[in-house]
Amino acid sequence: MMLQTFNLSKRFGSRQAVKDLNLSVEKGQVFGFLGPNGAGKSTTIRMLLNLIRPSSGSFELLSQNVKSSGQKIYSRIGALVEKPDFYLYLSAEKNLKILGSLSGGVDKERINAVLEIVRLQDRARENVRNYSHGMKQRLGIAQALLNQPELVILDEPTSGLDPEGIHEMRELIVSLAREQDMTVVLSSHLLHEIEQVCTHMAIIDNGSLIVQGSVEELLRKTDFYVTEISVDNPERAFNHLKTEKWVKDITLENGLLKVHVSVEKRPVLAEFLIHNHFKVFSIVPRTSLEDYYLSLLKTRHG
């Protein structure tokens, strides 16, 4: 197990930020930690990284209890917590040299390698003061990868990036797991980001865990697959389908039908349309994490 929490809780005065959180992340997963703003994601990550002391509960990193194994375990972990802040009066290279040295030492080749991964090698000797937010974010990833960690914890890594930067960042996260055999824990409030990047996820709200599991299984189990259909007479198809019992929900937007049916009923849907003499231009199954997520929150908040 790469990460496991046991009833992890944090209270700030009268506010319960995180309550009895039990997470488990296995090797090789890209684990999405999802929740609305203020749900307790950053507090949890800060507890895992020893920035905040838990009020109760415990956690293990790389199957080791941090309390007993001490700070040494962090030499095998890379992290980026919220916005990346560096020593602005030092160059990127010097910042990495300091951080690498405190992680047990990294050679110049490794510093160059991580700078190359995040495409900052040409500006490595420039003071970080002159860096844009996107460049600092990339440098943040570089410092997280510096000591070739087994577990990478990234808190909102695409925050503040431009669309191209977001795309690159997501590709990089996926490649860390696939090509470099790293386990990635990614916190985000962006649903589609989790959907695109993660293999597993946990949803947290008001400091409590709502659900966790593999992204695919959670969507399948909870039946949040939407089928988008384009037919020759959408209004008529809409009226026909909404009376069928196996159709859980249906909407018509801009001539496109969005039918909510279980995966097993998808062939029935296709058969139904053909049987009723509709010209079917396309049937596109889509998962909707957003629907799932919103339904979970809606259930919780009544």
Add this chain to the structure above:
Amino acid sequence: MLVLIKAIYFEILKIFNRLRTYIGFATIMILVPIIMYLAHRFGFEVQDQALRSLGDSVIFVGTLVNGLLVSYYLMNVLWVHFPFFIVLVSGDIMAGEGAAGTFRILMTRPISRFQIVTAKFLATLFYTFTIVFFLGIISIGSGMLIVGGGDLFVFDKGILILSQNEALFRFLIAYLLAVIVQMVVASLTFLFSTITSNGIGPIIGTYAVLVVSFILSVIQIDALDVIRPYLFTSYFDVFFAPFASPIPWGEIAHKTGYLCCYIIGFYSLSLIIFSRKDITT
């Protein structure tokens, strides 16, 4: 241990990569030679005061003023003025990391909170040592170059004449003791810096404590005798002690002991506070 040594090195590197660190050095470098030049060019009021206090009992031929005498009087800046250069750097050493958010990248490394506090504290003491000795070197060096060398006349409860070499030895001890005095200021600022995430707060806080303690230490009210031994400023005059004859080693040891207790106390408090602190910035 190796991590701690590396951390100390990098903390010193960080201190000396910041512009504010050089404000003190630049001020000393510019101001002290100017004072020496003015003393040389336009005289030194202290000489007249000293001669007046002696009345007609002693006749001096020539001048008492030399670089060592001006340096001796210049040491008075160590009471209240010079600590500004100390608090300017030590006030920011912990709070600055909190405000800048750099604790987040620093503390996700395999370095303990004890090591972070200790490395920063020792780096602060190193800066304190450096700048105090810089004042000493520039003060005595420029004094001897501009005003000239010679015997040092110390007017305190009488007159003490020290040969140039003896005076230089006394200055060395005095500046070592001044380092300890300034380390108390640095430790107090460091403590305030640990509590807050704002670089200005520790500077104002330390000066408030320093000025109030200083007033309470020197004001001659009997009722204050009870608290005076507990004020660190009551022992700040230790750096003038080496200019007595014979050198009061017992008094120096006593006062230095108290000052060291304050340094250790402020460091320990900083360590306890930081160990329990949640990094939320």
